[in-house]
Amino acid sequence: ETGVTQSPTHLIKTRGQQVTLRCSSQSGHNTVSWYQQALGQGPQFIFQYYREEENGRGNFPPRFSGLQFPNYSSELNVNALELDDSALYLCASSFWGGAEAFFGQGTRLTVV
Amino acid sequence: QKEVEQNSGPLSVPEGAIASLNCTYSDRGSQSFFWYRQYSGKSPELIMSIYSNGDKEDGRFTAQLNKASQYVSLLIRDSQPSDSATYLCALNSNSGYALNFGKGTSLLVTP
Numbered sequence: 756e757t758g759v760t761q762s763p764t765h766l767i768k769t770r771g772q773q774v775t776l777r778c779s780s781q782s783g784h785n786t787v788s789w790y791q792q793a794l795g796q797g798p799q800f801i802f803q804y805y806r807e808e809e810n811g812r813g814n815f816p817p818r819f820s821g822l823q824f825p826n827y828s829s830e831l832n833v834n835a836l837e838l839d840d841s842a843l844y845l846c847a848s849s850f851w852g853g854a855e856a857f858f859g860q861g862t863r864l865t866v867v
Numbered sequence: 868q869k870e871v872e873q874n875s876g877p878l879s880v881p882e883g884a885i886a887s888l889n890c891t892y893s894d895r896g897s898q899s900f901f902w903y904r905q906y907s908g909k910s911p912e913l914i915m916s917i918y919s920n921g922d923k924e925d926g927r928f929t930a931q932l933n934k935a936s937q938y939v940s941l942l943i944r945d946s947q948p949s950d951s952a953t954y955l956c957a958l959n960s961n962s963g964y965a966l967n968f969g970k971g972t973s974l975l976v977t978p
Contacts, residue, residue, distance in 0.1 A: 757912075788965065797871075797955055797968030798911065811964045845910055847966075854899035854918070854959060856966060858910040 758782055759848050759859035767865045768836050776831045776862045778846030786810075787829040788856060789821060790845040798845055804829055805851050833864075841866045870894075873956050873969035881977055886943040888972050890956030893937065900932055902941045903955040905971065911955055915941060946976045 758781035768774050780787050786805045790798035800813035804823035818834040827848070833840055843863050847856040870893040880886045888902075899918055903911035917923045917930040917939065929942040939958070943950055953971040 790966075790968075795970070797957075797970045798966070800965035800967070803964065813965060843910075855901070855913060855916055857913060858903075861910040 757848075757857040757859065759846060759857055761844075761846050761859035761862050763862060764860065765863045765865075767867060770836055770838060770866055772836050773832065773834045774836060774864060776833075776844050776846075776864070778829045778831070778848075778859055780827045780829070780846075780848035781857055784848035784850055784857075785827050786849045786851045786853075787823055787827065788847045788849070789829070789831045790847065791815075792843040792845060792861075794842075801831065836866045838866050840864065871956055871958060871967050871969035873954075873972045875970055876973040877975050878972055879975045879977060880946050882946060882948060884946050884976075886946045886950065886974055886976070888941040888943075888954050888956075888974065890939045890941075890969055891937055892939070892956075892958055892967075894958070894960055894967070895934075895937065896960040897934075897937075897958045899959050900930070900939045901957040901966070902928075902930060903957060903968075905953045905955055907952075943974075946974075948976045948978055950974060951976050 760779045788803040789801040792798040802812040807823045822830045846859045849856040902915040905911045915930040931940045955971045956969040957966040
Protein backbone atom coordinates (compact mmCIF):
# COMPACT_ATOMS: atom_id res chain seq x y z
CA GLU A 756 0.00 0.00 0.00
CA THR A 757 1.25 3.45 -0.94
CA GLY A 758 -0.74 5.50 1.55
CA VAL A 759 -2.38 7.42 -1.30
CA THR A 760 -6.16 7.09 -1.13
CA GLN A 761 -8.73 8.03 -3.74
CA SER A 762 -12.49 8.25 -3.60
CA PRO A 763 -14.78 7.07 -4.90
CA THR A 764 -13.44 3.84 -6.41
CA HIS A 765 -16.13 3.62 -9.05
CA LEU A 766 -18.51 6.17 -10.48
CA ILE A 767 -21.12 6.24 -13.23
CA LYS A 768 -22.16 9.60 -14.64
CA THR A 769 -24.30 10.80 -17.51
CA ARG A 770 -22.89 12.78 -20.42
CA GLY A 771 -22.98 16.51 -19.65
CA GLN A 772 -22.79 16.08 -15.89
CA GLN A 773 -19.98 17.21 -13.62
CA VAL A 774 -17.82 15.02 -11.39
CA THR A 775 -15.39 15.55 -8.50
CA LEU A 776 -12.74 13.00 -7.62
CA ARG A 777 -10.72 13.17 -4.42
CA CYS A 778 -7.22 12.19 -3.40
CA SER A 779 -5.34 12.12 -0.09
CA SER A 780 -1.59 12.14 -0.58
CA GLN A 781 0.93 9.96 1.21
CA SER A 782 2.06 11.34 4.55
CA GLY A 783 4.88 13.84 4.06
CA HIS A 784 4.31 14.29 0.32
CA ASN A 785 3.49 17.82 -0.85
CA THR A 786 2.89 17.33 -4.58
CA VAL A 787 -0.10 15.71 -6.24
CA SER A 788 -0.44 14.78 -9.90
CA TRP A 789 -3.48 13.49 -11.74
CA TYR A 790 -3.44 11.08 -14.66
CA GLN A 791 -6.07 9.63 -16.97
CA GLN A 792 -5.64 6.06 -18.16
CA ALA A 793 -7.84 4.80 -20.97
CA LEU A 794 -8.18 1.08 -21.51
CA GLY A 795 -5.03 -0.41 -23.03
CA GLN A 796 -3.09 2.84 -22.76
CA GLY A 797 -0.48 4.25 -20.42
CA PRO A 798 -1.47 6.98 -17.97
CA GLN A 799 -1.68 10.47 -19.48
CA PHE A 800 -0.68 13.48 -17.37
CA ILE A 801 -3.53 15.88 -16.62
CA PHE A 802 -1.93 18.35 -14.19
CA GLN A 803 0.13 18.69 -11.05
CA TYR A 804 -0.42 20.69 -7.88
CA TYR A 805 2.19 22.04 -5.50
CA ARG A 806 1.65 24.64 -2.79
CA GLU A 807 -2.03 24.75 -3.75
CA GLU A 808 -1.24 25.96 -7.27
CA GLU A 809 -1.34 24.22 -10.61
CA ASN A 810 2.22 23.51 -11.66
CA GLY A 811 2.22 22.01 -15.10
CA ARG A 812 -0.63 20.76 -17.27
CA GLY A 813 -0.95 18.15 -19.97
CA ASN A 814 -3.02 18.29 -23.14
CA PHE A 815 -6.42 18.41 -21.45
CA PRO A 816 -9.16 21.03 -21.97
CA PRO A 817 -10.09 23.63 -19.32
CA ARG A 818 -13.13 21.62 -18.26
CA PHE A 819 -10.60 19.52 -16.35
CA SER A 820 -9.71 21.52 -13.26
CA GLY A 821 -8.31 20.85 -9.84
CA LEU A 822 -7.57 22.03 -6.36
CA GLN A 823 -5.00 21.29 -3.72
CA PHE A 824 -5.75 21.96 -0.07
CA PRO A 825 -3.41 23.01 2.77
CA ASN A 826 -3.17 19.39 3.94
CA TYR A 827 -1.94 18.50 0.41
CA SER A 828 -5.07 16.55 -0.49
CA SER A 829 -6.50 17.29 -3.91
CA GLU A 830 -9.59 17.26 -6.07
CA LEU A 831 -10.04 16.72 -9.79
CA ASN A 832 -13.16 18.27 -11.30
CA VAL A 833 -14.45 17.49 -14.76
CA ASN A 834 -17.30 19.52 -16.22
CA ALA A 835 -19.55 18.72 -19.18
CA LEU A 836 -18.62 15.04 -19.17
CA GLU A 837 -18.13 13.34 -22.50
CA LEU A 838 -18.24 9.64 -23.31
CA ASP A 839 -14.47 9.70 -23.99
CA ASP A 840 -13.87 10.80 -20.39
CA SER A 841 -14.58 7.22 -19.35
CA ALA A 842 -11.27 6.02 -17.90
CA LEU A 843 -9.32 5.18 -14.79
CA TYR A 844 -8.30 8.39 -13.03
CA LEU A 845 -5.13 8.10 -11.02
CA CYS A 846 -3.71 10.35 -8.37
CA ALA A 847 0.02 10.23 -7.62
CA SER A 848 1.78 11.87 -4.71
CA SER A 849 5.43 12.76 -4.36
CA PHE A 850 7.85 15.20 -2.80
CA TRP A 851 8.38 18.38 -4.77
CA GLY A 852 11.58 17.86 -6.72
CA GLY A 853 11.55 14.15 -5.90
CA ALA A 854 11.10 12.04 -8.97
CA GLU A 855 9.39 8.98 -7.47
CA ALA A 856 5.61 9.12 -7.57
CA PHE A 857 3.25 6.72 -5.86
CA PHE A 858 -0.27 6.05 -7.09
CA GLY A 859 -3.55 5.64 -5.33
CA GLN A 860 -5.91 2.83 -6.27
CA GLY A 861 -7.67 4.98 -8.85
CA THR A 862 -11.25 5.97 -9.62
CA ARG A 863 -12.97 4.16 -12.45
CA LEU A 864 -15.27 6.70 -14.15
CA THR A 865 -17.88 5.53 -16.63
CA VAL A 866 -19.78 8.13 -18.63
CA VAL A 867 -23.00 6.91 -20.24
CA GLN B 868 5.21 14.83 -28.65
CA LYS B 869 7.94 13.19 -26.60
CA GLU B 870 7.57 9.48 -27.20
CA VAL B 871 8.07 6.49 -24.94
CA GLU B 872 7.88 3.29 -26.92
CA GLN B 873 7.23 -0.19 -25.60
CA ASN B 874 6.32 -3.42 -27.33
CA SER B 875 2.74 -4.10 -26.27
CA GLY B 876 3.27 -7.87 -26.18
CA PRO B 877 2.10 -10.13 -24.82
CA LEU B 878 5.51 -11.40 -23.86
CA SER B 879 5.19 -14.98 -22.74
CA VAL B 880 7.95 -16.66 -20.70
CA PRO B 881 8.00 -19.95 -18.80
CA GLU B 882 8.19 -19.95 -15.03
CA GLY B 883 11.77 -19.64 -13.83
CA ALA B 884 13.02 -17.92 -17.00
CA ILE B 885 14.33 -14.37 -17.41
CA ALA B 886 11.82 -11.84 -18.74
CA SER B 887 13.32 -8.91 -20.64
CA LEU B 888 11.22 -5.79 -21.11
CA ASN B 889 12.43 -2.92 -23.26
CA CYS B 890 11.64 0.76 -23.62
CA THR B 891 13.00 3.47 -25.93
CA TYR B 892 12.44 7.18 -25.62
CA SER B 893 12.89 10.26 -27.77
CA ASP B 894 13.54 13.06 -25.26
CA ARG B 895 17.30 13.33 -24.69
CA GLY B 896 16.60 15.63 -21.73
CA SER B 897 15.07 12.75 -19.77
CA GLN B 898 16.69 12.40 -16.38
CA SER B 899 14.69 9.94 -14.33
CA PHE B 900 13.39 6.56 -15.43
CA PHE B 901 10.89 4.25 -13.78
CA TRP B 902 9.26 0.89 -14.15
CA TYR B 903 5.76 0.41 -12.84
CA ARG B 904 3.88 -2.87 -12.61
CA GLN B 905 0.13 -2.80 -13.15
CA TYR B 906 -2.11 -5.76 -12.51
CA SER B 907 -5.37 -5.90 -14.42
CA GLY B 908 -7.90 -3.51 -12.91
CA LYS B 909 -5.38 -2.09 -10.44
CA SER B 910 -3.24 1.04 -10.29
CA PRO B 911 0.46 1.22 -11.24
CA GLU B 912 2.96 0.16 -8.58
CA LEU B 913 6.51 1.54 -8.63
CA ILE B 914 9.02 -1.30 -8.76
CA MET B 915 12.27 0.29 -9.99
CA SER B 916 13.79 3.71 -10.52
CA ILE B 917 17.08 4.45 -12.27
CA TYR B 918 18.82 7.76 -12.83
CA SER B 919 22.30 7.03 -14.23
CA ASN B 920 23.73 4.84 -16.93
CA GLY B 921 24.32 1.21 -16.06
CA ASP B 922 22.53 -1.46 -14.09
CA LYS B 923 20.57 -1.26 -10.88
CA GLU B 924 19.53 -4.44 -9.12
CA ASP B 925 16.79 -4.96 -6.55
CA GLY B 926 16.00 -8.56 -5.71
CA ARG B 927 14.88 -10.37 -8.86
CA PHE B 928 14.64 -7.08 -10.79
CA THR B 929 17.41 -5.34 -12.72
CA ALA B 930 16.92 -2.05 -14.49
CA GLN B 931 19.38 -1.07 -17.22
CA LEU B 932 19.81 2.44 -18.62
CA ASN B 933 21.73 3.59 -21.67
CA LYS B 934 21.16 7.32 -22.22
CA ALA B 935 23.32 7.44 -25.36
CA SER B 936 21.08 4.87 -27.01
CA GLN B 937 17.95 6.27 -25.30
CA TYR B 938 17.09 2.85 -24.02
CA VAL B 939 15.95 1.49 -20.68
CA SER B 940 15.15 -2.11 -19.87
CA LEU B 941 13.87 -4.27 -17.04
CA LEU B 942 15.01 -7.82 -16.43
CA ILE B 943 13.02 -10.12 -14.18
CA ARG B 944 14.94 -13.19 -13.09
CA ASP B 945 13.29 -16.44 -11.97
CA SER B 946 9.95 -15.22 -13.32
CA GLN B 947 6.89 -16.31 -11.37
CA PRO B 948 3.23 -16.52 -12.45
CA SER B 949 2.58 -13.67 -9.99
CA ASP B 950 4.79 -11.47 -12.20
CA SER B 951 2.13 -11.65 -14.92
CA ALA B 952 1.05 -8.03 -15.35
CA THR B 953 1.52 -5.01 -17.57
CA TYR B 954 4.86 -3.24 -17.10
CA LEU B 955 4.88 0.49 -17.74
CA CYS B 956 8.01 2.43 -18.57
CA ALA B 957 7.91 6.06 -17.42
CA LEU B 958 10.32 8.96 -17.44
CA ASN B 959 10.54 12.65 -16.73
CA SER B 960 12.98 15.35 -17.69
CA ASN B 961 12.33 17.81 -14.93
CA SER B 962 11.89 16.53 -11.39
CA GLY B 963 8.56 17.56 -9.97
CA TYR B 964 6.78 17.53 -13.28
CA ALA B 965 4.91 15.05 -15.38
CA LEU B 966 5.74 11.41 -15.88
CA ASN B 967 5.59 10.40 -19.53
CA PHE B 968 4.43 6.79 -19.82
CA GLY B 969 4.67 4.18 -22.52
CA LYS B 970 1.63 2.06 -23.32
CA GLY B 971 3.05 -0.85 -21.39
CA THR B 972 4.15 -4.40 -22.14
CA SER B 973 1.93 -7.27 -21.10
CA LEU B 974 3.93 -10.09 -19.50
CA LEU B 975 2.55 -13.60 -19.10
CA VAL B 976 4.53 -16.10 -17.04
CA THR B 977 3.31 -19.62 -17.71
CA PRO B 978 3.65 -22.42 -15.09
